[in-house]
Amino acid sequence: MNSKHKRRTFKITLNSKMLLLMGVAAGCLLLSEMHAGDNLVAAQGSGQSADPLIAAQSQSTSVTSNLVELKANGKKAAQQGMLFENKTWVPLTFLRDELNLSLTYESASRTYIITQDYQKLKVTLYEGGVTSYLNGHYLGTPGAKLIKGRIYVPFQWLKDYLGYEGVWDGKLKQLDIVKSQLNNLEMKTVSHREDNADAVITLNAPSVAIPGNTSAEKAINRVLEKDNSEFQAYIAESLKNREGESNLAPYEFNSSYVVTYNQKGLLSLFIDKYEYTGGAHGMTVRQGYTFNLEDGSLLTLKELFGDTSDYMNIINGEIKEGFESHPGYFGGFKGIGSDYTDYYLQIDKVTFFFQVYEYTPYAAGIPEYSIAYEKLLKKNSHYQNLLP
Secondary structure: OOHHHOOOOOOOOHHHHHHHHHOHHHHHHHHHHHHHHHOOOOOOOOOOOOOHHHHHHHHOOOOHHHEEEEEEOOEEEEEEEEEEOOEEEEEHHHHHHOOOOEEEEEOOOOEEEEEEOOEEEEEEEEOOEEEEEEOOEEOOOOOOEEEOOEEEEEHHHHHHOOOEEEEEEOOOOEEEEEEOOOOOOEEEEEEEEEEOOOEEEEEEEEEEEOOOOHHHHHHHHHHHHHHHHHHHHHHHHHHHHOOOOOOOOOEEEEEEEEEEEEEOOEEEEEEEEEEEOOOOOOEEEEEEEEEEOOOOEEOOHHHHHOOOOOHHHHHHHHHHHHHHOOOOOOOOOOOOOOOOOOEEEOOOEEEEEOOOOOOOOHHHOOOEEEEEHHHOOOOOOOOHHHOO
């Protein structure tokens, strides 16, 4: 692999472990939230909550004047959406009834599962709220909501992850949701699971199949397989180092991926790798990959946005502004280079992310900053087709 595409290795350095100790207080707060999501409490399969906390929360939200007329591919839907917090929300059942996505329900965990090709969205009701994951990746705020016994999800999720776009009519308060034109490829998940006294390991790695272009397919899969094999080697080394420490609780390792863009000859995704080996909390490392499907090459920022002479000034200026407005910012951000790889594409923007503890405390999670394509691309740019 070319040196300009050097990937971040999954390894917690000595400095990071020192920072872990410094962040115990903040970490415990987030850990308690994670445990709340792990100990899920009932809500009925019909969507009506049996829990008074959830019922009180849902009844406290007034949506009478915020209804949105929904359409699916130009056809008016029986269900309505809503405007809330300056965002449009759609009923979870709209995805099943109007978009024909698979919706199943797991009664034991009170979890609703929406499946769209390689994306699996899980929405779970628990005591006091709703938690949501996409392919094992926690979807933070804005999250799904339970309102008057019905689950709503942000339209942004359909746009960012499920392959849909929207045509908004502000006068009519009407949203027409249409299927995006996706690339002709198949995403597959390569899974590996172990559960023993030493470790609980759950790995879900991506793989692609591109009809008619085996060379690009092989190039992409070499990168993805390398990412997965390096994590497995790291796990093996970690377990080897704990030999003879049978009194310790099992370690935990898992990986998941989210496809964020799959259009116009480009594929963008990120992979999260998590480990817990004791202490106040675990650690997650995220890696972004953006491929040109014509030849399977990894794309740098320069290749994507280099037609705009000041693109790096724009990127670093916006990221710096974002960090400086962050209440937990440690300081020290001096900018990224054109070979920076911790980013992913979405339908209308590019999102840059930074690792836990890199510039912010553990409780802040993985900070992300998005920039609209209009600020980085000109009409005559090589990748101008990213523009809306």
